[in-house]
Amino acid sequence: xxxxxxxxxxxxxxxxxxxxxxxxxxxxxxxxxxxxxxxxxxxxxxxxxxxxxxxxxxxxxxxxxxxxxxxxxxxxxxxxxxxxxxxxxxxxxxxxxxxxxxxxxxxxxxxxxxxxxxxxxxxxxxxxxxxxxxxxxxxxxxxxxxxxxxxxxxxxxxxxxxxxxxxxxxxxxxxxxxxxxxxxxxxxxxxxxxxxxxxxxxxxxxxxxxxxxxxxxxxxxxxxxxxxxxxxxxxxxxxxxxxxxxxxxxxxxxxxxxxxxxxxxxxxxxxxxxxxx
Amino acid sequence: xxxxxxxxxxxxxxxxxxxxxxxxxxxxxxxxxxxxxxxxxxxxxxxxxxxxxxxxxxxxxxxxxxxxxxxxxxxxxxxxxxxxxxxxxxxxxxxxxxxxxxxxxxxxxxxxxxxxxxxxxxxxxxxxxxxxxxxxxxxxxxxxxxxxxxxxxxxxxxxxxxxxxxxxxxxxxxxxxxxxxxxxxxxxxxxxxxxxxxxxxxxxxxxxxxxxxxxxxxxxxxxxxxxxxxxxxxxxxxxxxxxxxxxxxxxxxxxxxxxxxxxxxxxxxxxxxxxxxxxxxxxxxxxxxxxx
Numbered sequence: 216x217x218x219x220x221x222x223x224x225x226x227x228x229x230x231x232x233x234x235x236x237x238x239x240x241x242x243x244x245x246x247x248x249x250x251x252x253x254x255x256x257x258x259x260x261x262x263x264x265x266x267x268x269x270x271x272x273x274x275x276x277x278x279x280x281x282x283x284x285x286x287x288x289x290x291x292x293x294x295x296x297x298x299x300x301x302x303x304x305x306x307x308x309x310x311x312x313x314x315x316x317x318x319x320x321x322x323x324x325x326x327x328x329x330x331x332x333x334x335x336x337x338x339x340x341x342x343x344x345x346x347x348x349x350x351x352x353x354x355x356x357x358x359x360x361x362x363x364x365x366x367x368x369x370x371x372x373x374x375x376x377x378x379x380x381x382x383x384x385x386x387x388x389x390x391x392x393x394x395x396x397x398x399x400x401x402x403x404x405x406x407x408x409x410x411x412x413x414x415x416x417x418x419x420x421x422x423x424x425x426x427x428x429x430x431x432x433x434x435x436x437x438x439x440x441x442x443x444x445x446x447x448x449x450x451x452x453x454x455x456x457x458x459x460x461x462x463x464x465x466x467x468x469x470x471x472x473x474x475x476x477x478x479x480x481x482x483x484x485x486x487x488x489x490x491x492x
Numbered sequence: 493x494x495x496x497x498x499x500x501x502x503x504x505x506x507x508x509x510x511x512x513x514x515x516x517x518x519x520x521x522x523x524x525x526x527x528x529x530x531x532x533x534x535x536x537x538x539x540x541x542x543x544x545x546x547x548x549x550x551x552x553x554x555x556x557x558x559x560x561x562x563x564x565x566x567x568x569x570x571x572x573x574x575x576x577x578x579x580x581x582x583x584x585x586x587x588x589x590x591x592x593x594x595x596x597x598x599x600x601x602x603x604x605x606x607x608x609x610x611x612x613x614x615x616x617x618x619x620x621x622x623x624x625x626x627x628x629x630x631x632x633x634x635x636x637x638x639x640x641x642x643x644x645x646x647x648x649x650x651x652x653x654x655x656x657x658x659x660x661x662x663x664x665x666x667x668x669x670x671x672x673x674x675x676x677x678x679x680x681x682x683x684x685x686x687x688x689x690x691x692x693x694x695x696x697x698x699x700x701x702x703x704x705x706x707x708x709x710x711x712x713x714x715x716x717x718x719x720x721x722x723x724x725x726x727x728x729x730x731x732x733x734x735x736x737x738x739x740x741x742x743x744x745x746x747x748x749x750x751x752x753x754x755x756x757x758x759x760x761x762x763x764x765x766x767x768x769x770x771x772x773x774x775x776x777x778x779x780x781x782x783x784x
Contacts, residue, residue, distance in 0.1 A: 267635060310633075313649030327646070330633065337582075345573065353573075366565060369515055373569040380520050413540070416524065417673045420546060424517060424681060428688040431512040435505050444504055 247289045247347040252356025254466040255344045258473060262340035266333045274484035275332045281476060282339035289347040299338055307331050350374050359457045364447050372434075383426060387419045502555055502691065509689045510554045514562030518546045519570025526571050541665040542567075544621075545673035547594045548614050552678050553685060553694065556598025560591040585628050593621035596711045604682040604694065607675055614674040618666040620715055626654040627718070 247255065262278065269275055286296075307327055348356070354367035392415065398407040438444075446452040502510075521543035547563035564587045572583060597617025601609050633650045686693045 309653060310646065310649055313652060314646045316649070350573070365511075369512075369565050370569055370573070372512065373516070373519060373566070373574065376516055377520075377570070377574065380516060384520060413668075417543070417545070417669070420517070420521070420543075420673075421677060421680065423520075424513075424546075424549075424677075425685055425688060427517050428509075428513050428685050431509050431516065432689050434512060435509045438508075439505050444508070 245289045245347050247285065247343065248349070249465070250469060251460060251462050251466045252348055252352045253359060253460065254462065254470055255348060256356050256360060258470065259340055259344040261477075263337055266336045269333075270329065271484040271488050272329060272332070273487055273489070274480050275329065275336065277476075277480040277483070278336045279332055279339075281473070282336050282343065285343045286339050289343045291342055291346050296342075299335075299342065303331055303335060303338075355457055355460060358453065359460055364453070368447070376430075379430075380427070384419060384423060387422050388415065391415050391419060502558075506689065506691055507555065507558045510550070510558040511562035511565075513689070514547060514550045514554075514559040515566035515569070517550070517566070518543070518563040519566030521546050522567050522571030523574070540669060541661050542669070543673075544594075544618050544665070544670040545614070545677060547590075548597055548617055548670060548674045549677045549681065551594050551598025551617075552601040552604050552610060552613065552674075553681060554689075556595045559598065560594035563594060564591040586625070589624040589628070590621055592711065593617050593624065596620060596708045600708045601678075604678050607679065610678050611671055611675055614670050615662070615666060616712070618670045619662050620711070622658050622661045622666075623715060623719065626658045630654050 311324060311327060350370055354370040358364050358367040398411050401408050525540050525542050547559060550559040568583050594617055597613045600613040603609060630650055683693045
């Protein structure tokens with residue numbers, strides 16, 4: 216029962232607002248954060264795809280060690296790491312239990328350990344890269360790599376509009392609560408309270424949809440008067456906007472260091488494929 | 493012609509309005525659903541997966557393509573990037589399955605005032621999305637684990653987990669957070685929200701100007717076929733031999749059986765292609781009459 220109460224406490228809107236704003240506007244000044252966004256994105260692309268096709272445990276372990284080092288370097292918040300570990304363990308745990316049920320044994324644990332290693336390499340890579348890039352640099356990096364500019368625009372727009380939207384959502388929610396009555400008893404397992412709140416949260420979207428429609432019309436009209444869609448399709452504007460991106464010597468150092476490490480790792484992996492269990 | 497069929501066309505900025513509206517609304521809701529705790533009953537998780545009613549409503553009221561893509565972008569930006577849990581390439585798969593499902597649901601509705609149509613479309617949209625994402629999850633484990641055959645029970649267990657998750661998401665999340673709110677919202681918002689974006693409401697049986705080739709029938713048919721293929725594959729993998737039957741004389745002349753089945757397949761394919769071509773021709777003629 217305590218857990219439910221704590222969970223309900225956590226979803227007070229004010230709390231969520233603070234937490235979200237904290238994560239979203241946290242600018243980073245780590246080593247990885249100072250690198251060029253393109254470097255990080257290319258680096259990430261390698262570690263997001265290659266581990267799927269590697270079954271050599273020595274290589275995977277080596278990659279995992281590299282990921283741990285970069286994660287420490289980028290000072291990822293412990294809360295996110297906890298969520299990641301919890302997710303991995305619970306997923307693999309349930310798989311293992313059910314495979315026991317279908318007649319597997321302790322030997323089915325080892326291939327699943329390999330899967331865990333793979334998944335953790337991939338997720339640590341994404342956490343490192345995307346937590347050390349602030350939104351502005353991320354969107355510029357993406358658009359210089361050829362992602363549609365509409366996405367870059369949505370990213371900056373999202374960061375800009377979020378506080379306003381949250382404020383509005385909160386006000387409508389409060390007005391709904393003022394006019395309605397919350398259930399007198401919490402009910403079994405706080406069922407009634409939960410249902411009451413979930414219902415309100417859904418209902419709030421009715422006025423919110425109308426308000427947001429009005430707001431998005433204003434936004435787009437303001438953008439159009441400044442020639443937004445013309446600029447979106449003009450290569451000159453894009454070039455001007457991205458001219459500040461520069462590959463420094465630290466970028467090259469980082470990339471070549473990673474390449475060297477991976478080459479050595481593959482060499483070692485083929486020499487000793489079973490260094491680990 | 494007096495009964496000229498109006499086509500539903502939008503200007504560039506109206507498309508962008510729909511995109512932005514859908515993105516910010518669904519993104520906002522995604523932030524909340526990421527934070528709402530879930531109740532776990534063993535491997536079954538009762539959770540508020542997502543507020544699917546927002547993209548569903550918008551897809552039914554406006555042009556489904558822009559609303560669907562906008563919602564998928566909103567999920568990535570608000571629900572993942574801003575909360576610092578961006579999954580990288582894995583999000584691409586989510587993006588594609590989600591926008592495809594929402595688009596299909598939106599295309600299925602020709603009359604937003606018709607409650608039955610809206611309800612059916614909402615449930616089918618959620619089911620398509622959940623089915624595709626469970627298939628992707630299953631394939632992920634199959635690719636990721638090398639000795640899948642060697643590990644007894646792993647293949648079955650992942651299918652069971654994903655199957656239970658699928659049922660939960662469709663029946664629990666789907667009904668509570670997709671079906672009921674959509675039924676409530678779509679008829680209420682119809683005709684009210686469109687003027688705020690400076691456009692006319694969708695009229696009954698209006699045709700879309702673009703993207704006609706990606707029809708709901710095509711998507712649903714493809715998914716059903718994929719489901720059958722996957723099921724057959726599973727059955728043959730596990731050796732339950734439900735669908736396996738052998739004619740008594742098949743063993744002796746296996747060669748001719750193969751040719752026979754090839755022949756049947758060829759005939760079926762030919763019939764399908766011819767009928768499709770005919771239909772396209774007929775449609776083209778109708779369109780020509782309209783344009784004239």
